[in-house]
Amino acid sequence: MSDTDDKDSKTEAPSEKKVRDALEKGNIPFSREAPLFASILGILIGLAFAVRSNTKTLTEKLSLFINRPQDFRLETGADAANLIQAVAIEVGQCLIPVIVILAACSLSASILQNVPSVVAERIRPQWNRVSPVGGWKRIFGRQGLVEFLKSLFKFGTMTLVSILLLRSEQYKVLNAMFSDPSLLPELMLTMAMRLVSAIAIATIVLVAADLLWARFKWHSDLKMTKQEVKEEYKQMEGDPMVKARMRSLAQDRSRKRMLAAVPKATFVIANPTHYAIALRYERSEASAPIVVAKGQDLIALKIREIAEKNGVPVIEDKPLARSMYNHVEVDRMIPPDFYKAVAQILFYILTRSK
Known part of the structure; x- marks a missing residue:
């Protein structure tokens, strides 16, 4: 590419970073x-x-x-x-x-x-x-x-x-x-x-x-080409594809960790195929049940499958499962609003086990 073509392609105003870098280099x-x-x-x-x-x-x-x-x-x-x-x-x-x-x-x-400022770049042999x-x-x-x-x-x-x-x-x-x-x-x-x-x-x-x-x-x-603007944005914000890949890997690790905790759950509330919330309740651990896993659609089915395989009770309650899914977070206790409903399920499970 000739110098003329290169200058013609520089149609974008210089970014703050490029101006700052130019000033730091003595330009x-x-x-x-x-x-x-x-x-x-x-x-x-x-x-x-x-x-x-x-x-x-x-x-x-x-x-x-x-x-x-x-x-x-x-x-x-x-x-x-x-x-x-x-x-x-x-x-x-x-x-x-x-x-x-x-x-x-x-x-x-x-x-x-x-x-005035001392810039080593200006005296470096080029x-x-x-x-x-x-x-x-x-x-x-x-x-x-x-x-x-x-x-x-x-x-x-x-x-x-x-x-x-x-x-x-x-x-x-x-x-x-x-x-x-x-x-x-x-x-x-x-x-x-x-x-x-x-x-x-x-x-x-x-x-x-x-x-x-x-x-x-x-x-x-100092003007930049559109490609230079994109590259600088990637450097500052991170490559969108790389970030998406890292986010996907993080979600996979979190999902595997969550599914691995399902066998330790006390019971699972399901709706029956769309939502599933696995809860664990031990008085020595916390004062209220803790959400160890939650998911919808395929993840909900996977939670139910693991729970049934490990003998964890699965309680189908469509309104409660849908409502809890939007208000609870994994590894945290359930909100006080659900204490009464969850307590009734716990009483039912303990009574049935006796």
Whole structure:
């Protein structure tokens, strides 16, 4: 069966068990564009708050390279290393807040989509992950086409936004060549913020569509065929044929045990072929007669046959046998409602035996 035919046959919604199993194995709906969008927002937040506040200080310190180059010793390699280290520290103090904000936004985007969990199944080596055939299908399949279209959209959006922004700011860029160099960082920061803001706005639609697509594809991949639904039901509830067979075996064992107890009965009440109830009464065992066997039709005839073969009295009382059959249970005492009628039968049997 081809993959297309297999997907076409999956017409049933995924069961709760299949969804639960998928989540336990780490198969969760996940949008790759959401963390990317969060990263863009993180860059924008970092530029607006962290970088802007540090830009002036960083500019003043770096301007010393132009205004007072004689203050920096570069006579040996150690001097150069110290200078590079000092510059790196100053730049790092400016960029570290941005990196922290960027990481926090990316992690938040992933955590908000799904609760993080450790799944050994995801890191277990699997051949289909390194299989050339599987890789070819992923690249040129439906998912590969969707990823290509998303990448094409992102590339086209960023290119278009960059071109439009540079066109609108081209005169400022040209004028900056003849202005105070200390103003360049502020100009570059402003242009970067405008560029990142425009890209974030342009990709909102892509992120929303990708979130919906991830959920839809995940749900679609978990769909089941009618045969899978039947097999899962059998696993959860048990195979109906097996259950029926087990129930039949249990009934056979109970019937044999019940018939084996008939010879120990005190008497049998019958109607004369449809119903039969075997009762045992011993004062030392219970305060009322106990039902050791009951049955109708063929079982009733079998009870009568065993009773007559073992000398157990059989009393024919149609109304009493029919009434008792529906109200008594095997291995339990008879209800108080039948005490009087059964006592009369016991008195009759004891009198006749004397």
